[in-house]
Amino acid sequence: MTKPLEGIKIIDFTHVQAGPACTQLLAWFGADVIKVERPGSGDVTRNQLRDIPDADALYFTMLNSNKKSLTLDTKKPEGKEVLEKLIRESDVLVENFGPGALDRMGFSWERLNELNPKMIVASVKGFSDGHHYDDLKVYENVAQCAGGAASTTGFWDGPPTISAAALGDSNTGMHLAIGILTALLGRDKTGKGQKVAVSMQDSVLNLCRVKLRDQQRLERVGYLEEYPQYPHGEFGDVVPRGGNAGGGGQPGWVLKCKGWETDSNAYIYFTIQGHAWEPICHAIGKIEWIDDPAYKTAEARQPHIFEIFNTIEVWLADKTKFEAVDILRKFDIPCAPVLTMKELANDPSLRASGTIVEVPHKKRGSYLTVGSPIKFSDMKPEVTASPLLGEHTDEVLTGLGYSKQEIFNLREVKAV
Ligand code: COA
Numbered sequence: 001m002t003k004p005l006e007g008i009k010i011i012d013f014t015h016v017q018a019g020p021a022c023t024q025l026l027a028w029f030g031a032d033v034i035k036v037e038r039p040g041s042g043d044v045t046r047n048q049l050r051d052i053p054d055a056d057a058l059y060f061t062m063l064n065s066n067k068k069s070l071t072l073d074t075k076k077p078e079g080k081e082v083l084e085k086l087i088r089e090s091d092v093l094v095e096n097f098g099p100g101a102l103d104r105m106g107f108s109w110e111r112l113n114e115l116n117p118k119m120i121v122a123s124v125k126g127f128s129d130g131h132h133y134d135d136l137k138v139y140e141n142v143a144q145c146a147g148g149a150a151s152t153t154g155f156w157d158g159p160p161t162i163s164a165a166a167l168g169d170s171n172t173g174m175h176l177a178i179g180i181l182t183a184l185l186g187r188d189k190t191g192k193g194q195k196v197a198v199s200m201q202d203s204v205l206n207l208c209r210v211k212l213r214d215q216q217r218l219e220r221v222g223y224l225e226e227y228p229q230y231p232h233g234e235f236g237d238v239v240p241r242g243g244n245a246g247g248g249g250q251p252g253w254v255l256k257c258k259g260w261e262t263d264s265n266a267y268i269y270f271t272i273q274g275h276a277w278e279p280i281c282h283a284i285g286k287i288e289w290i291d292d293p294a295y296k297t298a299e300a301r302q303p304h305i306f307e308i309f310n311t312i313e314v315w316l317a318d319k320t321k322f323e324a325v326d327i328l329r330k331f332d333i334p335c336a337p338v339l340t341m342k343e344l345a346n347d348p349s350l351r352a353s354g355t356i357v358e359v360p361h362k363k364r365g366s367y368l369t370v371g372s373p374i375k376f377s378d379m380k381p382e383v384t385a386s387p388l389l390g391e392h393t394d395e396v397l398t399g400l401g402y403s404k405q406e407i408f409n410l411r412e413v414k415a416v
Pocket of ligand 1 (some may be wrong): 015016017019036037038039072073074075096097098099100101102104105125126136137138139140169225353
């Protein structure tokens with residue numbers, strides 16, 4: 001099967017999560033991704049949170065599948081020379097070093113563009129170029145705070161809260177992948193490469209778009225009717241944290257199911273979508289609510305929405321989260337069980353679709369990872385193991401025209 005990105009060569013100068021998530025996606029879709037790593041140590045995640053001594057950590061293996069690994073000290077003149085050769089024949093260079101690191105290495109955008117005017121240079125930074133914080137190094141949670149996610153996540157009586165989802169890291173990587181593919185299409189028309197830059201702050205904010213919507217609504221009318229603070233609580237002048245309220249206009253909440261006293265995930269998310277009110281009443285056996293003026297409209301329900309959720313919890317008390325969803329789905333009610341990582345890892349549907357995949361690895365044995373969440377009718381992205389440190393150094397150097405003796409010499413000076 002020919003993959004759409006076959007023939008696209010990518011220098012993967014990324015580390016940790018944001019950059020690697022981007023290049024991994026492109027590798028799944030067929031790009032030849034060469035991860036350039038410092039000799040001896042490599043990407044810091046190879047060693048982070050190891051669960052097996054002497055084997056690459058899952059943090060690394062789950063973000064670097066389908067890639068090649070080339071060790072190269074790009075601060076040494078001999079290493080720079082190799083990198084220059086690679087740049088001349090690559091389509092894309094992706095990096096997420098701290099601000100200014102690539103310039104300090106001698107590979108500014110101008111230099112890269114001079115070496116290969118057709119190459120796309122894609123970068124992740126914490127803040128966008130010219131931003132008053134653009135000198136800052138940034139990790140996931142920093143970005144969640146800077147991008148508006150933390151101030152709007154959690155409960156109103158608790159502190160700003162970080163999401164477990166990698167809104168700052170992998171999300172930024174996905175934005176960058178879209179930018180790279182767009183620039184590649186642009187290059188087909190113009191013949192020119194360009195610089196693609198994505199900041200973590202911007203990517204988080206992009207996902208918090210509805211909260212900026214709410215800020216403007218709040219400033220205009222002074223309240224937000226879908227938040228738990230309405231109508232009994234107070235609103236200040238900034239979007240508050242809304243707990244588990246739905247953000248899209250239909251009230252929803254995380255509700256207890258059978259066993260919640262001992263199982264911290266025995267919950268479902270229940271949504272009271274306006275037009276689903278009648279089916280909800282049928283499902284939970286409260287037919288009298290259908291025409292009751294105190295319940296009939298969304299506006300009438302809102303002031304006592306938590307009393308309604310409490311009543312639904314009484315109905316849920318003798319049902320597991322799975323049993324509850326099996327009943328509610330027959331009534332077309334938007335809902336889902338709160339699933340744990342253990343349940344997701346063993347979910348037969350996710351295994352069948354290739355979203356959860358088991359990958360054989362030379363040193364680890366097999367490990368689970370998340371495969372492509374994007375499905376195609378003509379291609380099933382296959383996930384292969386992440387490379388060992390420097391596994392493809394000889395192969396890549398030979399491909400660049402280096403002889404065995406020259407490779408030996410590069411090793412002697414510890415440039416590879
Ligand atoms: N050979 C030689 N040197 C190399 C190298 C190689 N193959 N690969 C990297 N380096 C050097 C760089 O040149 C740089 O050196 P310098 O600072 O002396 O110029 C250094 O290694 C890497 O620095 P940096 O990227 O700043 O690493 P860090 O561990 O201090 O910071 C981050 C890590 C993630 C905070 C930082 O890279 C960052 O802010 N990145 C942008 C935002 C981002 O992507 N963050 C999320 C990551 S999930």
